[in-house]
């Protein structure tokens with residue numbers, strides 16, 4: 001196809017592993033990246049000048065090499081994956097020995113799992129007094145990470161980033177894992193890779209750090225990066241040295257592009273300028289079409305996903321499940337696991353009880369997944385994030401509808417759906433007994449607008465406890481048609497009066513949306 005590069009003759013040779021370090025904040029990711037960088041034999045010979053270019057490579061005594069993505073945490077990892085790029089071969093999960101498994105540790109485990117890359121556990125800060133390794137191991141076990149000492153196959157290395165303890169062991173573990181994965185590439189073919197970082201440099205113009213994944217990039221090559229292109233004027237390695245070539249798994253700065261490509265974009269060496277122009281125009285057109293399609297369909301990732309499945313570019317419908325109780329989560333998982341066909345599989349990335357949080361949305365975004373919400377709602381921050389990032393959250397209260405919807409997705413058609421439009425949110429500040437009306441909630445509208453007769457759901461601690469209609473809407477003593485954000489009002493609910501201070505009220509209107 002148009003995206004295909006020239007493939008020359010050549011052998012698939014072992015290539016260095018590409019590693020991302022993840023873990024909870026303050027567990028030592030940055031310290032470990034810094035400490036590992038200092039172990040590099042080659043840098044010491046070169047005088048030790050290391051540059052931050054987004055990734056670096058260390059050479060271990062004996063000659064093996066490891067490439068580290070030099071941005072700790074989930075951001076870079078998820079941003080890349082959201083663009084469909086898989087750059088990491090494995091994750092080093094840093095867990096501080098004195099702190100154990102924390103929320104972002106669990107997130108990191110989920111991200112690694114969603115990306116289907118293996119994990120190595122680095123228990124950090126072992127120089128500290130009174131650390132309890134068994135506790136850490138057992139906490140990991142609760143998240144199905146079984147380390148070798150407990151009979152599992154996950155390597156666990158005890159390190160101190162601060163004192164530089166056991167960094168050689170960690171590097172050995174990484175190289176061992178790489179051997180198991182049998183990572184190979186053909187260095188003889190045209191270079192191909194992914195943009196890790198990019199910037200517009202005053203003196204040097206557009207600069208993109210590219211992680212080479214296939215083949216070899218050379219100065220003088222004509223490359224396309226995202227929808228930018230150019231002739232490679234210079235390559236600069238992670239030690240700030242000019243390079244003539246960069247082979248598989250090498251991070252390298254590329255100079256000479258027409259503009260600044262985004263992180264996660266694909267880089268490709270092509271045979272001619274005409275070809276570069278063609279590929280870049282093709283990509284620009286595709287990007288425009290994708291935006292236009294998303295806007296006209298108004299359904300964000302769902303229609304994107306549909307388009308990708310129809311075009312044969314996507315083979316999987318990924319789902320994040322959040323439900324009000326364990327029983328419904330299990331029922332949904334069971335339903336979803338029965339779906340799929342020869343072409344498309346349905347995969348549950350994560351399933352849990354509770355409201356939808358930002359980390360759910362982040363996970364969904366990274367994996368192009370849909371969030372299935374069963375009788376639960378998103379936090380305000382998660383909702384905002386989902387809107388901004390185009391993550392589709394689908395709300396359900398009936399299990400067979402989940403099945404219908406997901407089935408419709410992979411069968412590449414969308415059935416007409418009853419779509420809800422959220423119009424506003426309010427919170428209950430007070431509860432009154434009113435003659436003839438029963439209980440009335442004294443509320444403040446916190447978002448959007450509340451309309452007389454609209455659909456309402458009562459949400460207590462993120463869980464939907466009632467769904468129905470408004471019976472009354474008042475400002476002071478007057479019945480009103482609507483109340484907007486910031487104002488207080490009285491609300492009564494048809495045939496329902498278990499209301500409490502602190503409950504959230506979600507207001508919605510329904511419309512029927514035709515098939516796509």
Ligand code: GDP
Nearest residue numbers: 024025026027028029030031124125160161162
């Ligand atoms: P990050 O947020 O995961 O990148 O964590 P940092 O690398 O910024 O480290 C957080 C804090 O832990 C800093 O004060 C570090 O000095 C400290 N720290 C990191 N590694 C070690 C270690 O091995 N031992 C001890 N005692 N402290 C460490």
